Amino acid sequence: MNRLSSRPLRWSGVLVFWMLQVLGSAAVAQTQPPGSMAQRVAVCIACHGREGSASGAGYFPRLAGKPSGYLYNQLLSFRDGRRSNSDMSYLLRNLSDAYLREMADYFAALDLPYPAGVRTSDASLETLERGRQLVLDGDRQRGIPACVGCHASSLTGVQPDVPPLVGLPRLYLASQLGAWITRDRHAMAPDCMARIGRNLTTADVNAVASWLALQPMPADPKPLPSLPRKMPLDCGGPT
Numbered sequence: 001m002n003r004l005s006s007r008p009l010r011w012s013g014v015l016v017f018w019m020l021q022v023l024g025s026a027a028v029a030q031t032q033p034p035g036s037m038a039q040r041v042a043v044c045i046a047c048h049g050r051e052g053s054a055s056g057a058g059y060f061p062r063l064a065g066k067p068s069g070y071l072y073n074q075l076l077s078f079r080d081g082r083r084s085n086s087d088m089s090y091l092l093r094n095l096s097d098a099y100l101r102e103m104a105d106y107f108a109a110l111d112l113p114y115p116a117g118v119r120t121s122d123a124s125l126e127t128l129e130r131g132r133q134l135v136l137d138g139d140r141q142r143g144i145p146a147c148v149g150c151h152a153s154s155l156t157g158v159q160p161d162v163p164p165l166v167g168l169p170r171l172y173l174a175s176q177l178g179a180w181i182t183r184d185r186h187a188m189a190p191d192c193m194a195r196i197g198r199n200l201t202t203a204d205v206n207a208v209a210s211w212l213a214l215q216p217m218p219a220d221p222k223p224l225p226s227l228p229r230k231m232p233l234d235c236g237g238p239t
């Protein structure tokens with residue numbers, strides 16, 4: 001039983017590895033793999049999916065419809081070592097800025113519905129309430145601004161480079177906040193998320209990630225064109 005059920009998983013691992021090799025070797029040769037953009041990003045979809053996760057479980061973040069400046073910054077960051085993930089860095093090594101920008105624009109322009117699904121959580125009501133407070137109000141005494149002050153009250157992100165916090169798996173959210181605390185993730189200077197992350201305890205990270213992963217997508221899931229107020233801290237970016 002176990003042997004049979006582990007087989008498809010092992011094969012999908014082999015397939016992804018092979019695709020990484022193909023994209024990687026093309027990248028060495030010409031900094032731009034051959035084929036149309038839709039063909040070239042097939043390898044990305046193998047891990048990220050087209051629409052992201054319906055249940056809030058799993059790990060891979062959705063790409064479709066995120067602000068293009070944000071996606072571009074992340075691709076630069078994986079390539080240049082500000083973010084670490086061995087598959088991502090391997091895939092993007094040797095790709096030019098112009099090509100990364102093209103891929104970012106491609107995913108940003110994808111207008112796909114979010115998958116319908118029921119999101120559940122085993123977090124306590126107290127934890128979820130703490131998460132809700134931090135996201136909506138922050139904790140002024142501890143130097144934590146409200147997340148909605150930058151990520152928008154809809155939590156759908158803001159053009160050009162603030163990402164959405166809805167529609168992401170809990171594990172992914174917690175891991176990213178943890179990576180800022182352990183200094184494994186860096187954004188362009190000034191790195192506002194590093195300042196905020198370092199004021200969060202492990203319990204805060206669990207609370208915000210649990211609450212965020214439970215939120216349904218708003219009727220309009222698109223990032224806002226701009227924020228109604230100035231951000232509480234300055235954030236960097238090349239865009």
Ligand code: HEC
Pocket residue numbers: 016041043044045046047048060061062063071074075083084085087088091103163175
């Ligand atoms: C083998 C699986 C795999 C493949 C293939 C893959 N990715 Fe990823 N990608 C990941 C993982 C895992 C993460 C999260 C890494 C982390 O924890 O920081 C990620 C993160 C990202 C992010 C950051 C998302 C965010 O919200 O910050 C972007 C952008 C991205 N990938 C783009 C791509 C593109 C473009 C391709 C195709 C060229 C691709 N990925 C192929 C596994 C993959």
Ligand code: HEC
Pocket residue numbers: 061070073074134135144145146147148149150151161162163164165173176177186187188192193196208231232233234235236
């Ligand atoms: C001052 C503005 C600001 C505030 C306040 C803020 N953020 Fe962010 N956040 C950003 C920016 C800008 C980025 C993109 C950083 C980068 O390019 O890597 C980001 C990225 C993130 C990411 C990564 C998303 C992904 O797809 O990988 C998470 C998770 C996150 N923020 C959570 C939070 C939480 C939780 C709070 C509240 C406790 C918060 N942020 C408050 C500006 C802010």
